Amino acid sequence: xxxxxxxxxxxxxxxxxxxxxxxxxxxxxxxxxxxxxxxxxxxxxxxxxxxxxxxxxxxxxxxxxxxxxxxxxxxxxxxxxxxxxxxxxxxxxxxxxxxxxxxxxxxxxxxxxxxxxxxxxxxxxxxxxxxxxxxxxxxxxxxxxxxxxxxxxxxxxxxxxxxxxxxxxxxxxxxxxxxxxxxxxxxxxxxxxxxxxxxxxxxxxxxxxxxxxxxxxxxxxxxxxxxxxxxxxxxxxxxxxxxxxxxxxxxxxxxxxxxxxxxxxxxxxxxxxxxxxxxxxxxxxxxxxxxxxxxxxxxxxxxxxxxxxxxxxxxxxxxxxxxxxxxxxxxxxxxxxxxxxxxxxxxxxxxxxxxxxxxxxxxxxxxxxxxxxxxxxxxxxxxxxxxxxxxxxxxxxxxxxxxxxxxxxxxxxxxxxxxxxxxxxxxxxxxxxxxxxxxxxxxxxxxxxxxxxxxxxxxxxxxxxxxxxxxxxxxxxxxxxxx
Numbered sequence: 001x002x003x004x005x006x007x008x009x010x011x012x013x014x015x016x017x018x019x020x021x022x023x024x025x026x027x028x029x030x031x032x033x034x035x036x037x038x039x040x041x042x043x044x045x046x047x048x049x050x051x052x053x054x055x056x057x058x059x060x061x062x063x064x065x066x067x068x069x070x071x072x073x074x075x076x077x078x079x080x081x082x083x084x085x086x087x088x089x090x091x092x093x094x095x096x097x098x099x100x101x102x103x104x105x106x107x108x109x110x111x112x113x114x115x116x117x118x119x120x121x122x123x124x125x126x127x128x129x130x131x132x133x134x135x136x137x138x139x140x141x142x143x144x145x146x147x148x149x150x151x152x153x154x155x156x157x158x159x160x161x162x163x164x165x166x167x168x169x170x171x172x173x174x175x176x177x178x179x180x181x182x183x184x185x186x187x188x189x190x191x192x193x194x195x196x197x198x199x200x201x202x203x204x205x206x207x208x209x210x211x212x213x214x215x216x217x218x219x220x221x222x223x224x225x226x227x228x229x230x231x232x233x234x235x236x237x238x239x240x241x242x243x244x245x246x247x248x249x250x251x252x253x254x255x256x257x258x259x260x261x262x263x264x265x266x267x268x269x270x271x272x273x274x275x276x277x278x279x280x281x282x283x284x285x286x287x288x289x290x291x292x293x294x295x296x297x298x299x300x301x302x303x304x305x306x307x308x309x310x311x312x313x314x315x316x317x318x319x320x321x322x323x324x325x326x327x328x329x330x331x332x333x334x335x336x337x338x339x340x341x342x343x344x345x346x347x348x349x350x351x352x353x354x355x356x357x358x359x360x361x362x363x364x365x366x367x368x369x370x371x372x373x374x375x376x377x378x379x380x381x382x383x384x385x386x387x388x389x390x391x392x393x394x395x396x397x398x399x400x401x402x403x404x405x406x407x408x409x410x411x412x413x414x415x416x417x418x419x420x421x422x423x424x425x426x427x428x429x430x431x432x433x434x435x436x437x438x439x440x441x442x443x444x445x446x447x448x449x450x451x452x453x454x455x456x457x458x459x460x461x462x463x464x465x466x467x468x469x470x471x472x473x474x475x476x477x478x479x480x481x482x483x
Contacts, residue, residue: 026132026217026348027321028210028281030268031082031125031340033221034261035075035141035176035228036305038291038298039314040248041258047297049241049248051259054266055318058285062320063329063367069336069398070289073305073312073382073391075175076143078288078337079223083124083144083163085341085352087359088381089452091119095384096175097143102387108409109393112383112453117158118144123356125344126164126219132350135213136164139202140223142171159188160221169205170225177225180232180257197234199226199257203264207271214275217348222268227257231295234260247297254295279322282347284340287315292388302424306386308396308405309424313380321347325367334398336378339363359450376400379446383408383455393455397443404439408455413440 040047044056044064071081074096077088088094094114095101101111118124126136138160145158160168170189178185182196192201206222237256241249249255265285272278290296290312293304298311305312317335319325338360342352346362365371377399385391393408401419406412415428415436429436447454 025280026134028218028220028272028277029129029134029344029347030206030220030222030281030283031344032265032268032283032285033079033082033140033223034285034287035223035225036289036292036296037227037258037261037287037316038296038304038311039287039301039316040298041227041291041296042316044318045316047248049244049246050255052262054262054269055285058265058269058283058320059318061322061327062283062318063325063331065317065319065331065333065335067332067334068286068315068317069313069334069378069380070287070315071337072380073289073307074386075141075228075288079142079144080118080122081336081338081360082340083118083126084122085125085338085345085358085360086122086356087338087379087450089379089447090357090359090450091115091122092453093118093144094381094453095386097145097147097173098175098387102385104385104390107385108458109455110458111385111393112455114384114453117146117155118163120157123353124163125341126160126221128164128345128350129219129348130164130166132348133217134348135166135209135216135218136220137167137206137209137213137218138165138169138171138221138223139167139206139209140170140221141174141176141225141228142168142223143173143175145171145173148173165221167209170202171223174225176228176230180225180230197260199224199261199264200267203267206268210268210271210275210277214277219344219348224261224264226261226264227254229292231257233257247299250297251295282321282324282344283319284343285316285318285320286337286340288337289313290315294388300423304389306389306391308380308382308391308394310403310418310422312391313396319363319367321367326369329369331366333366333373334378335363335366335373336360343367377442377446379443381447381450381452383453395443395447395452397439397446399439399442402435402439404436404443406440406443415439 043052044059070078072078072088076096077093080093092115097116145155160171180198183191231253233256241252241255290305301311303309303311342360342362352358380396383393396405405414416424
């Protein structure tokens, strides 16, 4: 046959299992986390303006999730959720770690308090896997280690090498690299070759770790600084994308950064193949939040990074695991980056600790096409302002095709049917008041269960609720009546 017909199977239909169980031998595991990559920023996601052949091949050889979400609309909370399996609200890391909390002029709310580091008492994936005999390596952006000059203690105690990783190259307190070209200005990534591009360097370091540890199981977090600011890419690639402007490509340099990252991934995939371990390696590829509005075209999704609309939290998720995940499949089940923690644990034969909260759920039933997830809803909590957007402090919940957003400043609700309105253009609250009230009650119960920190009324602001105390946490709105 000249053409190979690949059947795209939706996992939610309960198709026959491709493999009943994971291999008896512990698999190698690589979590690839791209910074600020929007859901529409890959060719395999439908963007014909961008060339991403290696990521597309990863999708063709594995499963692509169409309804995957980041745990938060900004980076640090999602990173913490992946490492711990706990929601950002439970961890009290609900916004990106910066030198100072941003509050826009005229704001009626002060943002909720948030930590500036990953709590030391939280057990990380790397710590669990290292105990199980895995070699562990971290390459790229960490952004969970406090703020230089503000945190008031040595930041090194919060670095990856103190959180279960044998090797750490690039992971520190930086939210973005001082430069994407060598010299990078990153203290634990020594200068090597002037003008070298950072994704290439991190891919080379990742490949070297693979070669050095190919005889035993390894766990790698390759969390590249790309495609975050500053917008910098090789000149020849920028020139290429300057000729491709149009829907799907707002910024030529951004397009060049996406392709350069794809090329770097190709280096890592080649290293696995050369070591003869591609078929025994589980790869999970995703992003930490939606694309930044200034450079990423998130359409048809609404809004961008910093918002709880789909453009801020819906992200790519691709999983390749030969012998377990059937090639060329897609899954429409709503999943979240918090699920990566229990998924990796189960894939490596480990069970969650009974004394540690777990908000994610293993995706293995979906990956094996052997069943559905037990949970019914996904919840989000963003009680902070994003300095790069004009977001409203809010919480959100998705159950089936319905998504509810609760705005904390005035208690207003927004209800959307994502199956019919993925762009979130029609608020159905007045049409479906019972559904909105039901989801609001579920969201409030979840917030209470994880002890979510709430924003407070700013002194001198006009109360939008019947509270005389401006420091009192924002109250939830009463259930909506049918009138």
